[in-house]
Amino acid sequence: MPSKLLLTGATGFIGGTVLHQLLNTSDPGIKSLSITAVVRKPADADRLAKEGLQTVLVNGLDDDEALEQAASKHDIVVNVATGFHATSTKSLIRGLGKRREQTGKDVYYLHLSGTTCVSVPATRESPFELRAFSDRDEDIYEYELLREAYEPYAQRTAEVAAIETGELCQVKTYIVMPPTVYGRGTGFFRTQSHQIPTLIRNALKTGYAEHVETGVARLGHVHVEDLARLYALLVSKVVEGASIVSGRHGYYFADTGYHLWSEVTSEIGKVGHELGVLKSPMPRAISLEDAAHKFADGDVKYAEACFASNSHTRTEKAYDLGWRPVNTESDFVNSIRITVEDVLKEQEQNA
Structure with a gap:
């Protein structure tokens, strides 16, 4: 059973709200976890320490060695700092891979992405037509590879990297794809979206x-607290050992x-x-x-x-798991x- 969770983005809008949700849940599995937050500034670490949280300091998302080392000491990584940084994504997953080698147990990576990865331009011609996606569709990964080959997009690049590095390191990956995230956040730092x-x-x-x-x-759009509830639900399912889809088919949309x-x-x-x-x-x-x-x-x-x-994505797997925005x-x-x-x-x- 996973016992240690590492969270990035604790000082951000989405990450702070996810952290708040995890800390204030009544779910016994999540309450049993030891949670550590990745931060860049000592002052932020001090602030979180006042809330009883453990922290690890890194020199930003390009600090590959520190991120990999931090992840190697945890069973679950919830990466909600940004979905646009492929190198930190790889570092965190490589660290989890080391953890799996050390313990012989499954490890898990939850990645923040977004539905703009499958959107099409509204103001210019594109070889890709607007498609109504369901997160049950089995070809989303292959579709994104085609899009990347035609026109790389940083968020999609990081998402593909998460899946491919996860396969390489035998880490179970889950791609959470919200649309526009709105509302007032509940974290300790930033409470506004973008x-x-x-x-x-x-x-x-x-x-x-x-x-x-x-x-x-x-x-599409989703309230930040509803998105945080989805992250908490996925963490809960992972902790309880539920069989939920990961890897190339592990996409979870979050439109409401x-x-x-x-x-x-x-x-x-x-x-x-x-x-x-x-x-x-x-x-x-x-x-x-x-x-x-x-x-x-x-x-x-x-x-x-x-x-x-324009994007058109249908949230189905999250509802199947019990998500209730x-x-x-x-x-x-x-x-x-x-x-x-x-x-x-x-x-x-x-x-």
Whole structure:
């Protein structure tokens, strides 16, 4: 039975919320685990120590040796720092492989990815048509290999690396693929997500909510606490020794609803105008190149994936395991007002 879990991303939005879920669960299997968090700063380690948590310090995600060594002392790794870093992914899995060699017992790796890995551009031609994926489909891995051969994408590159390194090191891998993650996080550090707060900060800077071209790009969404519940469920199943699908078929989608970015920016515009911080309630269109500059530090590929692509993924295996998200579509819409207010408070505090 696994007894030691290593978690990356404890200071982040998703990772902090996953950690909170693991620490506050009533699940006896999870409560039996010894949990260690990977952090970069001594001050963060001190903060987590006050919560009774063990930590290990590394010099960032490129600290391959430290990550591999840390993972080699654990039975489960929950990597929710980022899904865009292939080398740290490999290091963590190699470490788990060493643990398996030492103990002779199964080891497990849970990886944060995203549905943009299977999305298609909304503003340009692509040889790949929009496909409705179920996480029960058996060819997702092969599809991603085709996509990678045509046009590498860092999140997908890391995901493929997780599966292939897991096979090489005999580590059971589980790929969690959320869409847009929204809501207020429950971690000890960062409590805001990326996509919607980015649009809000840009709106406050320019005076207008802005979306890419027509704004008809369609992505899914999931509340961060519901996503954290899925991670906790997978950890629980692993600890109890349940037979759950891993490796090339170990994909777990996490969609609970869908939105158009024009709908999101319309709500941002409405709320911002009501609060007197935007010039108009009406959103306006900008080019993908402008969006890359404003939303993604000039990275066109990343801006396209996050704000100008379409995906259609059906969550089925998570529900089969017993996942029960509690947030509704009205919660998604209401979260936009809450997030606008949170960003305004953040800016006031930093002024």
